[in-house]
Amino acid sequence: MHPIPVFRHRWLPWALLAPQLMVTLVFFVWPALEAIYQAFLVQDPFGMSSRFVWFDNFIQLFEDPKYFESLVSTLVFSAGVTVLSMGLSLLLAVMADGVVRGASVYKMLLVWPYAVAPAIAGILWMFMFDPTIGIVAYALEQIGYHWNHRVNGDEAMLLVVIAAAWKQISYNFLFFLAGLQAIPRSLIEAAAIDGARPFKRFWTIVFPLLSPTSFFLLVVNIVYAFFDTFGIIHAVTHGGPGTSTTTLVYKVYHDGFIGLDLGGSAAQSVMLMLLVGVLTVVQFRYIERKVQY
Amino acid sequence: MATLTLQQIRKTYPNGYRAIHGIDLTVTDGEFIVIVGPSGCGKSSLLRMIAGLETISEGEMKIDDRLINGLEPAQRDIAMVFQNYALYPHMTVYANMAYGLRNRGAPKAQIEEDVQRTAKILELEPLLARKPAQLSGGQRQRVAMGRAIVRDPKIFLFDEPLSNLDAKLRVQMRLEIKKLQRQLGTTAVYVTHDQVEAMTLADRLVVMNGGVVEQIGTPMEIYERPATPFVAGFIGSPAMNFMPGQLHGRQLQMGERMIDMGLTTDYRGSVLVGVRPEHLHREAGAPHRLDMHLSMIEPLGADTLVYGELTEGRENLVARINGHFKAGSENSMRLHFSERDLHIYCEQSGQRLN
Ligand SMILES: Nc1ncnc2c1ncn2[C@@H]1O[C@H](COP(=O)(O)OP(=O)(O)O)[C@@H](O)[C@H]1O
Ligand SMILES: [Mg+2]
Numbered sequence: 001m002h003p004i005p006v007f008r009h010r011w012l013p014w015a016l017l018a019p020q021l022m023v024t025l026v027f028f029v030w031p032a033l034e035a036i037y038q039a040f041l042v043q044d045p046f047g048m049s050s051r052f053v054w055f056d057n058f059i060q061l062f063e064d065p066k067y068f069e070s071l072v073s074t075l076v077f078s079a080g081v082t083v084l085s086m087g088l089s090l091l092l093a094v095m096a097d098g099v100v101r102g103a104s105v106y107k108m109l110l111v112w113p114y115a116v117a118p119a120i121a122g123i124l125w126m127f128m129f130d131p132t133i134g135i136v137a138y139a140l141e142q143i144g145y146h147w148n149h150r151v152n153g154d155e156a157m158l159l160v161v162i163a164a165a166w167k168q169i170s171y172n173f174l175f176f177l178a179g180l181q182a183i184p185r186s187l188i189e190a191a192a193i194d195g196a197r198p199f200k201r202f203w204t205i206v207f208p209l210l211s212p213t214s215f216f217l218l219v220v221n222i223v224y225a226f227f228d229t230f231g232i233i234h235a236v237t238h239g240g241p242g243t244s245t246t247t248l249v250y251k252v253y254h255d256g257f258i259g260l261d262l263g264g265s266a267a268q269s270v271m272l273m274l275l276v277g278v279l280t281v282v283q284f285r286y287i288e289r290k291v292q293y
Numbered sequence: 294m295a296t297l298t299l300q301q302i303r304k305t306y307p308n309g310y311r312a313i314h315g316i317d318l319t320v321t322d323g324e325f326i327v328i329v330g331p332s333g334c335g336k337s338s339l340l341r342m343i344a345g346l347e348t349i350s351e352g353e354m355k356i357d358d359r360l361i362n363g364l365e366p367a368q369r370d371i372a373m374v375f376q377n378y379a380l381y382p383h384m385t386v387y388a389n390m391a392y393g394l395r396n397r398g399a400p401k402a403q404i405e406e407d408v409q410r411t412a413k414i415l416e417l418e419p420l421l422a423r424k425p426a427q428l429s430g431g432q433r434q435r436v437a438m439g440r441a442i443v444r445d446p447k448i449f450l451f452d453e454p455l456s457n458l459d460a461k462l463r464v465q466m467r468l469e470i471k472k473l474q475r476q477l478g479t480t481a482v483y484v485t486h487d488q489v490e491a492m493t494l495a496d497r498l499v500v501m502n503g504g505v506v507e508q509i510g511t512p513m514e515i516y517e518r519p520a521t522p523f524v525a526g527f528i529g530s531p532a533m534n535f536m537p538g539q540l541h542g543r544q545l546q547m548g549e550r551m552i553d554m555g556l557t558t559d560y561r562g563s564v565l566v567g568v569r570p571e572h573l574h575r576e577a578g579a580p581h582r583l584d585m586h587l588s589m590i591e592p593l594g595a596d597t598l599v600y601g602e603l604t605e606g607r608e609n610l611v612a613r614i615n616g617h618f619k620a621g622s623e624n625s626m627r628l629h630f631s632e633r634d635l636h637i638y639c640e641q642s643g644q645r646l647n
Contacts, residue, residue, distance in 0.1 A: 184377065184379065186375045186376075186377055186379035187379050187381060187382075189344075189346050189366070189373075189375075189379070190373070190375060190379040190381075190440075191381070191392070192345075192346070192365070192366045192367060193344060193345075193346075193366045193367065193371065193372065193373050193393075194367070194392050194393035194396055194440075194444075195367035195393055195396035195397050196367075196392075196396045197367075200396065204392075205381060208383045209382065209383060211383075
C-alpha cells in the first residue's frame with residue numbers, strides 16, 4: 001500500500017510546522033549560534049567593543065583550575081543526584097508495586113514533587129535546612145549536629161543534591177513502577193518455586209529485567225543533573241559557599257552575568273553543548289538498541 | 294515419589310470471593326491427576342494452593358503425611374509449568390534450568406550433570422545457549438518442562454501448559470508429557486479446560502464446577518457413568534443430548550414411550566434423560582427409537598454429525614452417525630437407541646438414578 005498524500009499544497013506542511021520552527025529558531029538555534037560566535041570574542045569591561053581572539057577563551061578555560069574544580073563539583077553533584085534519586089525511586093516503586101489497597105493514592109502523592117517548580121522546591125528545602133529557622137537543622141541540633149550549609153561546602157553540596165534528587169524521584173518512580181508492572185507475576189512465582197528468597201528474586205530476576213528502564217533513567221538523570229538544576233542551585237546556595245556548589249551550568253551564568261566575562265562564559269556554553277551532543281549520541285546508540293537480554 | 298492429600302480445602306480471596314468450597318482429594322504416588330472444568334471454576338486457584346502461591350483459607354494439605362499449609366513454595370519440593378511458561382527471559386536455556394538447582398546450593402558439577410541429562414531427555418542440547426526469545430513456542434514449552442523435571446521434585450504441577458500451542462504441537466506435546474511422566478514416575482497434577490487433553494492424559498480425572506468437585510474417577514468411568522448432568526454435558530464431544538422424562542419406579546416414560554429400565558429405585562417424578570450422540574444409531578439394531586427433524590449436517594470424515602430437533606419434544610438433538618451420510622430429500626430421520634445407553638438424573642437434585 002502506498003501512503004495517501006494528505007497535503008495537496010507544498011506550503012501547508014510548512015505553515016503547520018512554522019510555530020514550532022519559529023520557537024526553536026528564536027529560542028534555541030539563534031542563541032546557540034550567538035554563543036558560538038561570542039566564544040571567539042573578548043569584550044572590554046564596559047561592553048563597548050569586542051575583539052576576535054580565535055581560541056583564546058577556550059585556552060584560558062582549560063588553564064583555569066576553577067573550571068576543573070567546577071567540573072569535579074558537577075560530577076559529584078550528578079553522581080549524588082543520580083544515585084540518590086534512582087535508588088530511592090526504585091525502592092519506592094518496589095514498595096508501591098506490592099501495595100494492593102490505595103495504590104493510586106500513593107502514586108499520586110509520589111508524583112506531586114514533579115509538578116513543583118525547581119526554584120520553589122529549592123526554597124522549600126532551603127527553609128527546612130535553614131541553620132537558624134529550619135526544622136531539619138533544628139532536629140539535627142537536638143542530636144548534637146551543628147548544620148550550617150552557608151559555611152560548610154560539603155553540607156551545601158548535600159543539600160542541593162537532596163533537593164535536586166527529590167524533584168527527580170517522581171519521574172524515576174513512574175518509569176520504575178511501569179517497568180516493574182510489566183514483569184509478569186508468573187516469573188516471580190516461578191523463581192519462588194525455584195527456591196529464590198525475595199531478595200535473591202529481586203537481584204536475579206527483577207533487577208535484570210528492569211535494566212532497560214534503569215539505563216534509560218541513568219542517562220535522563222545525568223542530563224537532568226548536569227543541565228536542569230540551575231534553578232535549584234540558584235535558589236538554595238547561589239553556587240556557594242565559595243564555589244563548592246558551582247556546577248558547570250551555574251558557572252556559565254555566574255561568569256557571564258555576574259563576572260561579565262561574556263566570551264569565557266560563551267566558551268563554557270559551547271563546551272556544554274558538545275557534552276549534550278555526546279550524551280544524546282550515547283542515549284540514541286544504546287537506548288535504541290535496548291539493553292539486550 | 295509422593296502422595297498428595299487434600300482435606301476440605303477451601304479458598305476465600307481477600308475480596309471475599311469464595312473460589313473453592315471444600316475439596317477432598319487423594320493423589321497416590323506416581324499418579325497423573327487431571328483437574329478439568331470450565332474457565333473460572335477454580336482450577337488454577339486449587340493448583341496455586343498446592344504450589345504455595347496462594348494461601349489455603351481452610352482445610353489441610355499434606356504431601357506424604359507432612360502438613361504443608363504453612364510452607365513456602367520452595368519448601369514443598371514441587372515444580373510447576375505455567376501457561377505462559379514463565380521462562381526467565383534474560384537467562385539462557387541452561388541458566389533457566391540451572392536456576393532452581395543453584396538456589397538450592399547444588400555443587401557446580403552436579404548442576405552441569407543434571408542439566409545435561411535433562412536436556413538430553415527433552416532433546417534440548419542444541420538449544421542450551423539460547424535465550425527464550427530465540428525459541429519457538431514448542432521449544433519454550435520443552436524448556437519449561439525441563440526446568441520442572443531437572444530438580445526431580447516430588448510433584449509436578451501443570452496449569453494449562455499446552456493452551457498457547459497450535460493444535461498439532463498440542464497433540465504432540467500431550468503425548469510427550471504423558472510419556473515423560475510415566476518414565477519418571479513422578480506424581481502429577483494437571484489443570485486444563487480441554488476435555489480431550491483431560492481424557493487422554495489422566496489416570497484419574499477430577500471434574501470441577503463452580504468451586505466444587507462434581508466427580509472423581511478414571512476417564513472411562515466418567516465417560517460411561519457421569520455422576521451429574523454437568524459432568525454428562527461437559528465430558529464428551531459433541532455434548533450429551535438431554536430430554537425430559539418421567540420415572541415411575543422401573544419404568545421410564547418419554548412422551549408416549551415407556552421404557553423398562555429395570556431400575557430398583559422407587560423414585561417417581563420428573564427426570565432428565567441423557568443420551569450421547571454416538572449412542573443414537575441409524576441401524577435398527579437397538580430396541581427404542583425416536584424421530585428427529587434435520588437442520589444441519591457436519592461431515593467429519595470418519596463420522597457425520599447430524600443436528601436437528603426431536604419431533605415430539607422439540608429438544609435440540611445431535612447424533613454421531615457412522616461413516617458417510619447422504620442427505621436425502623427427506624428432512625427427518627429415525628434413530629435407534631438402547632436403554633443401556635441412557636443416563637437418568639433426578640430433575641431437582643441432579644443425582645444419578647441409574
Ligand atoms: N486473586 C483473586 N482475587 C479474587 N478473585 C480471584 C482471584 N483469583 C481468581 N479469582 C476468582 O476465582 C475464580 C476461580 O479462578 P481460577 O482459579 O483462576 O479459575 P480457572 O483457573 O478454573 O479458570 C474466578 O471467578 C476468579 O475470578
Ligand atoms: Mg486458570
